[in-house]
Amino acid sequence: MSKVAFTTLGCKTNFYETDALMDLFFRNGYDIVEYDEFSDIYVVNTCTVTHVGDKKSRQMIRRAKKSNPNGCVIVVGCYAQISPEEVREIEGVDIVLGTAEKADILYHLAQYQSGKTDKPYVAVSDVSKVKLFEDISETVAASAHTRAFIKIQEGCNQFCSYCIIPYARGRVRSRSSESILEEIKRLATRGFKEFVLTGIHIGSYGIDFEDKTYVLKDLMGDIHAIPGVVRIRLGSVEPRLIDDAFIEALASMPKVCDHFHLSLQSGCDAVLRRMNRKYTTQDYAKAVERLRKLYEAPSITTDVIVGFPGETDADFEETVAFVSSVAFSEMHIFPYSKREGTPAATMPDQIDATVKKQRSERLIQLAEENKEAYMRHFIGNTVSVLAEEQKDGYMIGHTTNYLKVHFTGERAFQSGMMYTVEILELNDGKMIGKAL
Ligand code: SF4
Known part of the structure; x- marks a missing residue:
């Protein structure tokens, strides 16, 4: 089974779109692996809101080639849309897709894999054609x-x-x-x-x-x-x-x-x-x-x-x-x-x-x-926490007001469950609590 790895820079919308792309690959028979692992395809969903975004994008492209020098690196997102020429010049980039082309990533990948296209393969068109996913x-x-x-x-x-x-x-x-x-x-x-x-x-x-x-x-x-x-x-x-x-x-x-x-x-x-x-x-x-x-x-x-x-x-x-x-x-x-x-x-x-x-x-x-x-302000108060993960003996989740809470409790941990938690202390910047 072919493997694909993703990395995302920038805003929540980019994360959403990476999830969408992940699902697309998954439903087409790909194995999703971590970005640091060996993979056949690496997708870098970029951001260009600041120069830091451009710099990070370049770092992630290089990192992919380190994990697998023969892997196919696809660069999508705002940086690819705004500066396709700059992106195609980065060593290791195989495919550059604009915002409008993102949703058709599998089609463009197949085109590239047919061996009949230029290398790098660049498809970046007018943003008004962007699909809403x-x-x-x-x-x-x-x-x-x-x-x-x-x-x-x-x-x-x-x-x-x-x-x-x-x-x-x-x-x-x-x-x-x-x-x-x-x-x-x-x-x-x-x-x-x-x-x-x-x-x-x-x-x-x-x-x-x-x-x-x-x-x-x-x-x-x-x-x-x-x-x-x-x-x-x-x-x-x-x-x-x-x-x-x-x-x-x-x-x-x-x-x-x-x-x-x-x-x-x-x-x-x-x-x-x-x-x-x-x-x-x-x-x-x-x-x-x-x-x-x-x-x-x-x-x-x-x-x-x-x-x-x-x-x-x-x-x-x-x-x-x-x-x-x-x-x-x-x-x-x-x-x-x-x-x-x-x-x-x-x-x-x-x-x-x-x-x-x-x-x-x-x-x-x-x-x-x-x-x-x-x-x-919340020490001594009870808050409602949506449990997300378990780590180092704590259950971890967020409150409605988006505070991250580490907590313990009698009830078994279940991701996606709501817990009522009393906040006991702030320890090294972490909110620590106990489920009631
Ligand atoms: S132009 Fe940019 S900063 Fe201004 S509201 Fe739109 S997305 Fe936000």
Whole structure:
């Protein structure tokens, strides 16, 4: 039996799509092996949101060739879509597929294996042809996850000035609710309890439907009604989504997790404007206030870019003050990374790498302090944990607000089961508890 190995870089959508590809290979008779093992085929699902993504992609390509110099290395994903010429030049690459070609990977592999094509074989076309994976959506079934990632839309219309995604993945295309609900029903019957709604810009769900009245909250309501669905988790959303109507909808859906990733990017309004983000820090603070009114201690997480072109010391201090006032439970800090082809790449006053590093370090420090304070809040409380794995004598799982909990208990471990856990302590950054 031929073997295939996968590695994924980047966002939740990429992970979802790797699951879909895995399932496709699995159903076509391939054995799925670990990426570090000997394999006939290696699939690298790449990311290009930052230069770190490009660098990591290149490392993974080299690693595959080390495990099997004769293995076939297929590079898919955003990096392949944006820079196919650069990718084909990397030593060891056999096939380069764009975002639109990803779903037809087996066809392209067969073409390459026929020996009649160029080497490397490159097929990268217009992003508007990207499929929504509906035709290969038996996704997570073949993998061991307890939580299923459900892709609900593709593309983005926002054109933030630093982001290459609208060029890499095209405009918003929403998946039909029938297809989403059918996939979730099927997975719920198989025992999946938690469903993470992912996409490139999920807040835009439905804006491309002819009848624009069915939007994200309506889809969430329909998912909520499916028996067997225990948790619904939202992928990254923008603060503008959290208006009064959305809060009202959340209040009627107890299965929705109290975990919201609201991308901030900067806590300075002048920088937000240059980023072409369409909200102010005041809008953002209002969204957080609404969520904190509805839930007792929701997890509010975010991404921040430091060193955006023109970000002065004073601008950065505004960001520090703003993120301190919000007290995020988790922050991902990215030093601004120039993406050719985006408006920000040619903006004046690009920031020096050393300054970006210093600013990142300051925010990372703050992020760690806030995260610890948030976790400490739960010591002595009981939480509901979805068990995922067992390791070093502990059962491990996540709470609704996405805290990872290590716990012991009388009940036997079963992956996919819910446990009520009392949080006892924080030990070396780990939340330790006991199942009741
Ligand atoms: S919202 Fe902005 S940052 Fe996010 S994918 Fe769209 S363009 Fe990129």
